[in-house]
Amino acid sequence: MVINDLKLALMVMEADLEVIPTPVLATSGAERDIFFEEMYETAFPAVASFVRQMDGSFQDAKDIFQDALIIYLERSTEARIIINVSSERYILGISKHLWLRKFKEDKQKLSLNDFERTLYIPTDFYPSIRSNRILQFLEVAGSKCMELLRSFYFEKNSLKDVSKKLGYGSAHSAAVQKYKCLEKIRESIKEKSVTYEDFFE
């Protein structure tokens, strides 16, 4: 057990040293559109074959693939670790994890290889009903703020680009607006959270 953990740790370290060939920089919908289509053509067939093997449907393959692709995009733009495998292998590995999360009983049928075992799936990927409910409210009451915060924190646009894309006069006014939005959304969540536990989810 200890030896296996050590092996895994070493592997992760080795992976850290590799340089990622093509970091995914998709800060706008138009850039992602091209990236998504490319990924569909290169990585979807392998995921579809895997899902078919597990007796899944086309719809299952589509759902799993799309979620895996979103996780891949997230990991390659945000994570400090460097992805040194092909995007196809990475997406297939994530898909296997997502499949096991949905169909726990398939654990016997499906074995993950050493690389696949090191993959990380965000724990909050499938949000709670409560989070979804608050989000639905925010999408209506704070849509401009949600777009601004999304653009800065998750599309990784600079404040200058945020100001251009969303029509704020300057990087400075986008920065001020960002703080106002953080406060506004924070206060909305506070109002909408009935119990203290709501904050922790």
Added chain:
Amino acid sequence: MRISLNNICEIERYVDGTMEQHEAILFEARIQKDSLLRMNVLLHKKVLALVRIYHRKKLKMELEEVHNRLFNDPNKFTFRESVMRIFRNG
């Protein structure tokens, strides 16, 4: 307003880890004593978590568009066939 925006700026730097170490230690000491600050730090994390969920939801919508295009566009016939073949037979 200005004071509260400064507070948010501080919370943001603490949460995203860009605060200097000595500053972060002082900030943590304040969190211990100040329950409102403690709650605002938690809420800040919750805001970011919700924006992330929002971002994923939007990405999913973009993917839906790409999917529909690929599975309807006559130019993508070969790709479509190669996928559909997987689900035929057996």
